[in-house]
Amino acid sequence: MKYGFMAGCSLSSASPKNVANIIAYLKHYYPDLAVIQACCGKPRRMIGQEAAFQKQFASLTDMVHEAGIDELLVACQGCLKTMTDQNQFKMGSLWVKMAELGLPKAYLNKAKDSQVVFSIQDSCPTKDRTDIHEAVRYLIHSLGYATKETRLSGKNTLCCGMGGMCGVSNPPLAKTAATKRVHDFKTDYIVTYCASCTAAMILGGGRSWHLLDLIFGDVVQLGDTCPDTALHHPLTAWANRYRSKQIVAKA
Amino acid sequence: MVYSQKTIDMAQLIADNCTQCGRCMKDCVFLQQYCANPKELFEQFLTSGLPTIVPYSCQLCGHCTVVCPLRLELGQAFLAMRQDLCRDQKKLPLKQLRSVTMHQRLSASRLFSSISGRHSR
Ligand code: SF4
Numbered sequence: 264m265k266y267g268f269m270a271g272c273s274l275s276s277a278s279p280k281n282v283a284n285i286i287a288y289l290k291h292y293y294p295d296l297a298v299i300q301a302c303c304g305k306p307r308r309m310i311g312q313e314a315a316f317q318k319q320f321a322s323l324t325d326m327v328h329e330a331g332i333d334e335l336l337v338a339c340q341g342c343l344k345t346m347t348d349q350n351q352f353k354m355g356s357l358w359v360k361m362a363e364l365g366l367p368k369a370y371l372n373k374a375k376d377s378q379v380v381f382s383i384q385d386s387c388p389t390k391d392r393t394d395i396h397e398a399v400r401y402l403i404h405s406l407g408y409a410t411k412e413t414r415l416s417g418k419n420t421l422c423c424g425m426g427g428m429c430g431v432s433n434p435p436l437a438k439t440a441a442t443k444r445v446h447d448f449k450t451d452y453i454v455t456y457c458a459s460c461t462a463a464m465i466l467g468g469g470r471s472w473h474l475l476d477l478i479f480g481d482v483v484q485l486g487d488t489c490p491d492t493a494l495h496h497p498l499t500a501w502a503n504r505y506r507s508k509q510i511v512a513k514a
Numbered sequence: 515m516v517y518s519q520k521t522i523d524m525a526q527l528i529a530d531n532c533t534q535c536g537r538c539m540k541d542c543v544f545l546q547q548y549c550a551n552p553k554e555l556f557e558q559f560l561t562s563g564l565p566t567i568v569p570y571s572c573q574l575c576g577h578c579t580v581v582c583p584l585r586l587e588l589g590q591a592f593l594a595m596r597q598d599l600c601r602d603q604k605k606l607p608l609k610q611l612r613s614v615t616m617h618q619r620l621s622a623s624r625l626f627s628s629i630s631g632r633h634s635r
């Protein structure tokens with residue numbers, strides 16, 4: 264079985280470091296891992312350009328086949344949902360795979376002394392994927408963090424505000440949605456597993472981390488504020504994306 | 515704008531069946547901003563049309579379908595409207611969408627794409 268990995272546009276633009284961390288983690292288990300940096304084309308589909316989307320997705324499918332990948336592991340739920348709907352190759356959620364493989368020993372329970380209780384922003388494209396919801400909670404708990412659920416989580420999750428390209432077509436409404444989302448949570452600390460969701464939660468006034476920041480980064484302590492996100496700075500985001508591409512090319 | 519029969523049928527289904535129970539309205543800031551209830555919104559679409567910004571403001575998240583007793587697919591109807599609005603390939607329905615198409619062109623370029631670890635055959 265040859266595995267492949269794809270981070271997706273938002274994670275590549277937000278954190279080349281985490282792209283490198285994931286590749287190293289997966290290579291430990293799958294030394295012949297193939298890595299792809301590409302876009303699934305979902306934004307085109309969302310704005311209504313279905314033909315242009317199909318063209319972009321076909322080029323991604325070619326890349327997956329060219330790399331000889333049997334199963335593509337994906338970090339982005341938007342990509343995952345799009346690939347599931349298209350059904351052109353076998354794909355899996357990175358989070359489910361990580362829960363299956365387990366975290367490196369050094370990370371287990373590293374946050375057991377932290378008083379932070381995380382709320383979880385579940386990604387809306389995979390609201391019907393209970394396996395992903397469970398895997399994400401398992402990983403957060405393995406790190407030693409406590410979590411608190413709300414009425415609007417799992418299959419009842421709400422969009423972070425950026426869905427359907429609302430962040431581009433109607434930024435004030437996207438901000439209202441993000442702010443509502445932040446207020447829905449019962450704790451001030453929010454973990455997401457989508458880089459766009461993290462950026463949205465910060466836009467909405469929340470303190471938010473990506474799950475990979477919790478896994479590979481410092482332990483978050485009560486009182487800590489979250490780092491800024493590159494996704495709010497277009498030039499940094501594109502520079503990051505280029506760095507991610509270089510990391511992928513050398514992987 | 516002449517909408518496709520598919521879009522009109524989807525809108526009609528919602529206009530005819532929505533009971534205005536308000537379940538979908540509770541947490542959707544988009545619906546809260548643009549309508550009193552989906553029945554009225556889709557009736558308005560069918561009679562006088564909607565401003566372009568309306569279908570483009572739905573987050574296509576599907577939460578309404580999860581909570582709707584009739585599982586009405588509001589997001590799918592807005593997406594169908596968008597596809598109709600994009601039929602004229604030369605002109606984008608909203609000027610701010612230009613950043614999406616530019617973003618997509620860059621995303622697809624070689625500058626930002628790569629494969630490593632191919633099977634050596
Ligand atoms: S799909 Fe659109 S209408 Fe339905 S809950 Fe999401 S934003 Fe609201």
Ligand code: SF4
Nearest residue numbers: 532533535536538582
């Ligand atoms: S939940 Fe369904 S029936 Fe109730 S108001 Fe919304 S669309 Fe209409």
